Amino acid sequence: MRKYLPIVIILGVLAILFFWFISIKNGAVRVNQDVSKEWGNVETTYQRRNDLIGNLVKTVQGSADFEKSTLEAVIKARSEATSVKIDPTNITPEQLAQFNQAQGNLNSSLSRLLVTVEQYPDLKSNQNFLKLQDELASTENQILTARTRFNESVQKYNNYILVFPNSLFLGNYKEKPYFDAVAGAEKPVDVNFNFDNKEDKK
Template identity: 60%
Template sequence: MRKWIIPVAIIGVLVLLAISSYNGLVGVQADAKTAWSKVESSYQRRSDLIGNLVKTVQGAADFEKGTLTAVIEARAKATAVTIDPTNITPEQMAQFQQAQSGLSSSLSRLLVTVEQYPDLKANQNFLELQSQIEGTENRINVERDRFNDSVNIYDKKIKSFPSVIFAKIFGFNEIARFKADAGAEKAPSVEFDFDKK
């Protein structure tokens, strides 16, 4: 009877360790998924605001239609790209970021073009929407940082011993992180030519 106590105790400890590791992995993976949902929610808010912004700008009869069309098309592309939060690969993340960067770029061009339209710049609806979009861009940045923090915790958990063993057994894979766009490390060049009139 005594000879069975040690093997049973070892098996019991291994079972408890497996349960604890599995539950811990599930918890940090769920946190990363929740963080991703918040990122998507922030991007969705921006998309919704851009729709309202476009409608407001369309009210300016002499506004360039090409600029508006570029924003509308970029918004459609950005909302078409979706990611499965249970399996975020670097390729999916790159595709998502490319679509969002295209939207950001066309939105920037729209806001620069608006500078030529004093009536539109003074429109209260436009000013409120512009302010909300700026706030949303800040939210997006905060949520991306929080997502990366959650992924960092998850990655450390699936790569540390003994969780690494159970992560492989139960199929817990790495989650891709947000990375800066290529060239983002360079400061933008801002030039003012006051000689032009």
Template identity: 55%
Template sequence: MKKWIIPLVLVVIIAFWGMNVNNTAVKLEESAKKSWSNVESSYQRRNDLIGNLVKTVQGAADFEKSTLEAVIKARAEASKPEININNAEDLSPENLARFQQAQSGLSSALSRLLVTVERYPDLKANQNFVELQSQLEGTENRINVARDRFNESVEPYNNHVRTFPNKIIAGILGFDEMGYYEAEAGAEKPVDVEFDFN
């Protein structure tokens, strides 16, 4: 009977260790998923505001249609990539990169729209447009904060499931590494600012 005590104690210790690894990974994963939901919520707010912004700009009859069409198309593209937060594999670096690329296209089209608006004094003076532009600016700040918080919540999860010996149990239980939200390619380069005074 005594010869079974040591293996039994080892099995119990390993079982408790495995439960601890699992429970901690679940808590950290849920925290990261919640943070990702906040990122998506911020992007949804921006998407909603852009719809209102486009309607306001369309009111300016002589506004360049190609610029508006680019924003509308980019908005539709940015709405396509969906990440299912109930599946941690969807938060992989590859899926996050696809999501980020679509959002980057929308940001670029939106920037072109706002630059084009500078040539339309009546539109710039429109109170609805000014308010929407202000809300959009605030939303961009929210998006940045939400992305930073997402990355902060992914770090402890990845540390937990990737460090040895937790990596063994996490791998058996199916906890995969999550991706971080990364800066756009070229974001490290300084922005060229040009003023056209003509």
């Protein structure tokens, strides 16, 4: 039996190494799936905002004399923002920057629209419009939370695949970029108005 002992020990060590390798691979799958899940939450919150903006635009369009160029800018920016699609399993810094820029452009256009509404007392008192403003403010906070959780999942993923010795077995897993805010995007869209002001003078 002793002559087989070295073989048994070698097979035992190989079995341990094999299951250790499988454990590392399975861990990589889990952290990668977490990133995909959190990106899905990011997309969901942005989609909710896009839907709310669509309803907001329809409400504003009901005001016949509202500035056409302002509305067109929002509609165009919204279309561009929804056209940027990202696969979280193969996300690149360039793709994320493009997505971020498109959302930032929409944010800027929306801000200009909301400021312009100040000139339209009827819109400022429209209950549907006021409700949409509140929902947009809430959604902006949800977006901030979703982006933060996405970055946390990316950090966990990157740490897992880059740390030694995991990096020896996970060469096909690439480091993922973080969601960086564009200039000025760290602040939610200001949808609060001072309704104590008197109506514009005629």
